[in-house]
Amino acid sequence: MSQSNIFTLMVFILIFSQSQSQSARGKDCVCELQSSDPAFPVNRLNNIEFTATQCTENITSEKMTEIDRLVLGLQHRIRQLLDNVSMLEREDNGNLYAAVSLRIIELELAEIQDLLDKLNRTTNNYQQLSVQAAAELQQMENTMTELEKFDHTQVMVRQRENQHIKRDLEHCRADLNSTSPAPTLSAGYCDSGLMANVSGPKTYSLTVYGTSYSFGAWGRDANPAPGDENKYWLVVLSSSNVFGNFIRQYSSLSTIILGIGPTDTYISSSNPTTNTIQGPNMVMYANALYYNCYNIYSVCQFNLTTRAVSTVALPSDTGYNNKFSFGHLGTTYGYTDMDFATDESGVYVIYATTSNYGNVVISKVETSNPPVVGQTWITSLHKKTVTNTFMVCGVLYATRYVDKEIEEIFYYYDTKTKEERYDLRIHIKKLQTNIKYMNYDPRDHLLYVFSDAYIVTHEIMF
Numbered sequence: 063m064s065q066s067n068i069f070t071l072m073v074f075i076l077i078f079s080q081s082q083s084q085s086a087r088g089k090d091c092v093c094e095l096q097s098s099d100p101a102f103p104v105n106r107l108n109n110i111e112f113t114a115t116q117c118t119e120n121i122t123s124e125k126m127t128e129i130d131r132l133v134l135g136l137q138h139r140i141r142q143l144l145d146n147v148s149m150l151e152r153e154d155n156g157n158l159y160a161a162v163s164l165r166i167i168e169l170e171l172a173e174i175q176d177l178l179d180k181l182n183r184t185t186n187n188y189q190q191l192s193v194q195a196a197a198e199l200q201q202m203e204n205t206m207t208e209l210e211k212f213d214h215t216q217v218m219v220r221q222r223e224n225q226h227i228k229r230d231l232e233h234c235r236a237d238l239n240s241t242s243p244a245p246t247l248s249a250g251y252c253d254s255g256l257m258a259n260v261s262g263p264k265t266y267s268l269t270v271y272g273t274s275y276s277f278g279a280w281g282r283d284a285n286p287a288p289g290d291e292n293k294y295w296l297v298v299l300s301s302s303n304v305f306g307n308f309i310r311q312y313s314s315l316s317t318i319i320l321g322i323g324p325t326d327t328y329i330s331s332s333n334p335t336t337n338t339i340q341g342p343n344m345v346m347y348a349n350a351l352y353y354n355c356y357n358i359y360s361v362c363q364f365n366l367t368t369r370a371v372s373t374v375a376l377p378s379d380t381g382y383n384n385k386f387s388f389g390h391l392g393t394t395y396g397y398t399d400m401d402f403a404t405d406e407s408g409v410y411v412i413y414a415t416t417s418n419y420g421n422v423v424i425s426k427v428e429t430s431n432p433p434v435v436g437q438t439w440i441t442s443l444h445k446k447t448v449t450n451t452f453m454v455c456g457v458l459y460a461t462r463y464v465d466k467e468i469e470e471i472f473y474y475y476d477t478k479t480k481e482e483r484y485d486l487r488i489h490i491k492k493l494q495t496n497i498k499y500m501n502y503d504p505r506d507h508l509l510y511v512f513s514d515a516y517i518v519t520h521e522i523m524f
């Protein structure tokens with residue numbers, strides 16, 4: 063597609079300009095560049111980015127959040143790609159390009175393409191979108207097409223095609239080997255049907271903290287007070303990657319991604335101390351934060367209105383202080399003993415007990431004040447082999463680490479039928495290696511992920 067080629071071309075331009083300057087520094091040869099081609103019109107690319115920004119600013123009404131999200135995602139992807147291209151330039155020490163960076167850029171390009179397609183589809187659906195914005199989009203598309211002709215070489219396009227073919231081949235082989243039948247499962251108690259797939263990253267960005275904190279959590283309140291529907295919250299484990307003592311809130315998705323105008327609410331002035339946050343897997347529900355209280359096997363409920371903390375204890379043989387944490391071979395995600403989850407029906411806590419041999423136990427958390435541990439389900443899923451869990455429609459899903467780029471949803475437990483399956487094969491495409499936090503928002507059907515300091519969303523398809 064057109065925009066892929068532009069970036070391809072930019073890579074070459076950057077590499078080429080560097081090798082030019084290197085010869086100049088050597089002072090032993092003179093090189094004259096003669097080109098009959100017009101110069102690459104960087105300005106026009108900048109214009110497109112500017113227009114995309116304007117579109118975001120102009121279309122901010124609530125019903126346009128979908129477009130908002132897509133355009134924001136697109137902008138971030140473009141910026142990310144530019145960063146990666148400069149990186150590639152620096153890495154050019156005779157090898158022309160480093161395979162690793164190429165791989166990253168290829169992933170980025172695929173994501174950008176995906177976002178553009180989605181944006182186009184969404185735009186088509188919204189008839190109320192102003193004619194002008196639609197025209198701008200058309201203009202952007204035309205410019206992109208025009209810019210395409212600057213890619214003469216096609217070299218990287220072919221390389222990318224090769225890689226795609228190789229990957230498809232591997233998938234094909236793996237599929238041929240698989241003999242298990244397609245799972246036929248109930249869909250919990252919702253009408254939406256069983257989860258069928260998970261999209262690639264829809265938004266992907268660093269927080270205002272950059273890469274300082276690699277453990278944290280974010281999302282929206284699953285049951286917001288009127289007026290708080292669009293608020294986003296963010297908690298980073300600011301002490302030893304284990305403890306946190308304040309909640310940061312933003313008025314919208316754009317402001318959390320750009321890091322503008324946060325409000326901080328402190329649970330305690332020092333960290334760690336009684337009732338501060340331990341471990342990343344918390345949730346927000348009805349303006350209260352649910353999390354593993356510091357140094358004990360209890361659930362903490364922090365009321366953001368009153369700043370009061372209420373607690374309820376789990377069974378006394380519940381793992382805490384890094385006893386039954388999530389992880390995969392060779393890696394433990396520290397202090398992830400308790401994982402809170404929201405779904406259409408409220409709040410759950412996922413943990414493991416000694417009496418259940420370190421296997422996962424699910425308890426409903428009644429969100430009264432103080433909170434109460436409600437119905438409980440016992441599973442055979444060993445908690446330490448799982449990287450994270452989330453709930454959708456009363457069904458628990460668990461993920462495992464496949465490789466740096468893929469996390470797999472492999473496990474299913476339906477709290478309604480008590481049915482348990484280990485053969486789901488839904489892949490989640492990652493841009494960072496480790497997923498430290500994952501939770502489902504029943505309002506927008508997005509998975510909110512905190513992955514090595516990046517905040518990411520994925521869409522669940524039913």
Ligand SMILES: *[C@@H]1O[C@H](CO)[C@@H](O)[C@H](O)[C@H]1NC(C)=O
Binds near residue numbers: 113116120194195198
């Ligand atoms: C956004 O709105 C401003 C002011 O209303 C207008 O000048 C501009 O052309 C609009 N841009 C787009 C891309 O619709």
Ligand SMILES: *[C@@H]1O[C@H](CO)[C@@H](O)[C@H](O)[C@H]1NC(C)=O
Binds near residue numbers: 143162
């Ligand atoms: C790509 O750019 C992002 C910053 O935008 C950076 O975090 C990431 O490490 C880069 N990837 C590579 C391979 O350089």
Ligand SMILES: *[C@@H]1O[C@H](CO)[C@@H](O)[C@H](O)[C@H]1NC(C)=O
Binds near residue numbers: 179182183186203
């Ligand atoms: C956008 O969607 C329309 C209608 O579905 C289609 O004709 C057009 O080719 C699409 N544009 C792009 C850039 O995919």
Ligand SMILES: *[C@@H]1O[C@H](CO)[C@@H](O)[C@H](O)[C@H]1NC(C)=O
Binds near residue numbers: 232235239
């Ligand atoms: C498929 O199975 C064959 C024989 O069991 C094995 O040699 C091969 O490595 C497998 N391929 C994949 C991609 O798993």
Ligand SMILES: *[C@@H]1O[C@H](CO)[C@@H](O)[C@H](O)[C@H]1NC(C)=O
Binds near residue numbers: 259260261262
């Ligand atoms: C699931 O989604 C991914 C990413 O959007 C896509 O590549 C894949 O083909 C989908 N799988 C199925 C079974 O639909």
Ligand SMILES: *[C@@H]1O[C@H](CO)[C@@H](O)[C@H](O)[C@H]1NC(C)=O
Binds near residue numbers: 366
């Ligand atoms: C938090 O405090 C407010 C004000 O007292 C109260 O209305 C609300 O129910 C409390 N929330 C919880 C979960 O207890």
